Amino acid sequence: MLILTEITKTYTTSEVETRALDAVSLEVAQGEFLAVMGPSGCGKSTLLNVLGLLDRPSEGTYKLAGTEVTGLPSAKLARLRGEHIAFVFQNFNLIDDLTVAENVEVSLLYRHGPAVTKDRVGLVLDQVGMAHRAGHRPQQLSGGQQQRVAIARALAGNPGLILADEPTGNLDSANGEQVIELLQQAAQAGTTVIMVTHSHRDAAAAQRIVEMLDGRIVGETRL
């Protein structure tokens, strides 16, 4: 699904240069569930941003679904993001002004390709057990429910890759388990899932764990 080769990301502010990613190479197969672990500030989130085409690497190459993406213009990157990638965040990032169904609909707005029916929103909400809350606003839901809606939003566009940034970070363990289960189901259905987490329990649900430290991959465990 994706191949990173010698990816480096440096941030330069006045005279200080910070190396957030340092020659990271990684290959992830289609349908694989990968967990990325490491202490705060080790570059996990930067890696996720690069993988999600929200940030550009300073050096190295990145091949996504067979396309080399590092030199592409930002409009093309946005298009690729719309076609292949979906995100799940620790803080859910649901839009307060929109209902649950409308939040899910957002992921279909910018997606190119064959038209989907409106039923698609209902279908994915049903899949995460939130169909009965379709007309509610995010503030009316619990944290666990909000994260399930965020997963529904991620699933709606049938993405090839789901990037989850500490998806259980704000949840209690019961809700966290439900979320991990949903991600596992997505991976089983053929979607590649890359999850950044601090929780060893959550990471255990993945097929492979990558350890990061100071912007480098320092270890890898296949489960």
Add this chain to the structure above:
Amino acid sequence: MSGAIGFWSRSRHFATAYVRNLRATRLLSAIAVAGLAIGLAGALMLALVARDALGFNGFVPDHERTYLGISLLGGQGTAPVINDTTNDRAAGIIHANLADVEAVGRLHEAEAALRRNGEVTHAKIYWADPEIFDVLRLPAIAGRPKAALNLPDGLVMTQSEAIRHFGRVNAIGAVVDVDGVPMVLRAVIADLPTRMTDLNRGIFASGRSAKSLFSWGGDAPGTFSIGARTYLRLRQGASPAAVERRLAPLIDGLLPAGMRGIYAMRLLPIGALALDSGLHPGARERLGVGSLVAAFILFIAIANYVNLSTALSVRRWREIGVRAACGATRGQIAGQFLAEAVATVLIAALLGAALVELTLPSLNALFQTQATFDYLTHPMLLLWLIAGGVALGLAAGAYPAFVLSSLSPAALLRDRGVTMKGRSLVADLLVAVQFAILIGLMIALAVVYQQRHFAMTEALRFDVDQLLTVDAPCPTSFRQEVAKLPGVLGTSCAGRGLLESPSFFFAPIGNERISTDSIPMLPSGFVLFGITPVAGSLSVLPPDGEEKNERIIVNETAVRRLGLGRANAAIGKLIPVPSDQPGGYIRARIVAVVPDFSFQSVETAIKPTIYLDQPHDGAGLGLVMIKLAGRDVPETLTAIDRLWRKTGQQQPIQRKFVSDHVEELYRNLERGTWIFGLFSGVAALLSATGIAGMAIATAERRTKEIGIRKALGARTDQVLILLLARLSRPVLWANLIAWPCAWWMMRNWLNGFAYRVPLHQWLFPAAALVALGITLCSAGLQAWKVARRRPIEALRYE
């Protein structure tokens, strides 16, 4: 944008997001929309007023090469007097001599008694040459207008006039007596658009009628009069300047010797009549000032919208991040915010149009305009409004859309504050310009108010309190009876020229001809005004006037301009004044010199003036002046009305307080005060909301800094001062822009008055202080709320 869901679903989604965001930020959104609505209403109103002036006479075919002959009368050293009529004989001379003139025709304004079926109505009519319809080819509804006026009894009416007088449009052949002569309606033309033409009468009677003013036989030898509106159309490509040059010697041939070099005939395009500075002094300037003020208000409203919408967009950062993460390009995000801006401006335009609809009658009354918002009959107006709204929406939305679409989605999604590059500078700049406009408007308001107050008090130089005038040529019995009333201090008589435009002559002094006003007034008039001579005595003149004007009173300007030395030295000197003989002068002796005073506007310098010891103008026109004691005024007025009837006066009494006349004289200044007052208020309101928006944005941006300062021990008042000082900075910058601009503009404006107030320097810091006060009041609450926050709340962000 092609997408996985259909166009309507997408549109509904974006509309929902827009409406819900508006609802969530209802107060500030309402302020922004209301500001835009007011700004747009002002611009729309001005456009409606300007439309009439700029499209003047546009309905006349070939109006761009159709001209009205006007007269310029002026001696050396004085501004020419301009009149929109010319000599009766000019048209004939033009027709006979100037090949570049395709057609020429005349109109003569008159009031006539129209009698039909025993009923008499008084109507304003034109006596008209048949050729007028060659020049002004107005569409005929029935009959042939030119052929109609070729017959001495021919009458042409507009359709409204035909209906008014005959009950139907097609009344061809109907007869009506015009000033006692039967005339036949022979043609009907379409109605003339009101306000958009100088042709303000709908009845054209044949100039060949024996009753026509054209049939009076012209000027007596040695005299020259004007009174005919002479219209002419030039051939394609002919130059009006060349026609004027060839016309000059021909017109000179009509003038008596004394008027050569003083009189000239000029051509004015009929499209430019409404804004001609000679015919309508100040009209162009009023339109200019109005446009500027409307543009300023619109700018403030847009700046406000830009600042508020950028500040409010903070709550949509997450939405932008999510959309970008879901594949939205920068263009799509910018497009969404641009579309929202256009929608907001269109809502504001709708509200603005409603505001115009509601307030137009009162504003027309206040500013004496006759603008109409006739979108039903002129649907183009609506299209223009929508097009203008879209353009303005794109302009107003461009900056926020650009800023928001350029934010990093990764940072937005992490829930941390992001920096909007250049946002602070742009916001400061917009607020500075807003406040510069506000300060400028406040200074303008103060100067216009001071000048008006000055014109109506100090500049008058005499006492107009409780001074009443009655239109009448000094009826002796009435005057004597009124003088006996207990509430009356004194009476006198004067010519109408005292209050209206006085008659003037060119006094031949040496080689110069000095334009000099001549006003008939009994010596007692000066006593009523509280004016005592600076030299000589009034008592040498007979109190009720003298037969021949051999002794006169002059003002100080006359002493100076006529070269008579000092006031005392002028007494006993002889100066030439017009005699009864056409073109002749007699020499009159100066018996008194009075201080300068005038009933004319302070815009014009007081002219050399002679006062003749006469009770009225001589042509049945005059004023009885009555000074009231100031007690029991209603009873005294009733008694005056009663005496008017008792002493056998036929027509209804026309009386007026001089103070009302003075008020009317300065109605323009009053309107100016209103315009600047009204718009300063609007600008203050909008600027206050602008600064409130900036306060919100600043608070948001500096949350962390405030938290750290408070955690380190800063007190609430210290943080408050810090925030207010930051917010006041652009307001202080504003003075750098406002002061020189306001000084230059108001200096020029005041220079338009012969007598004016000084441009007081204290106005500038005073306006700045008011602006600062507005800033502190509007931003204070928000700053106070932020400054009081507990540091833990502020630092929780990290």
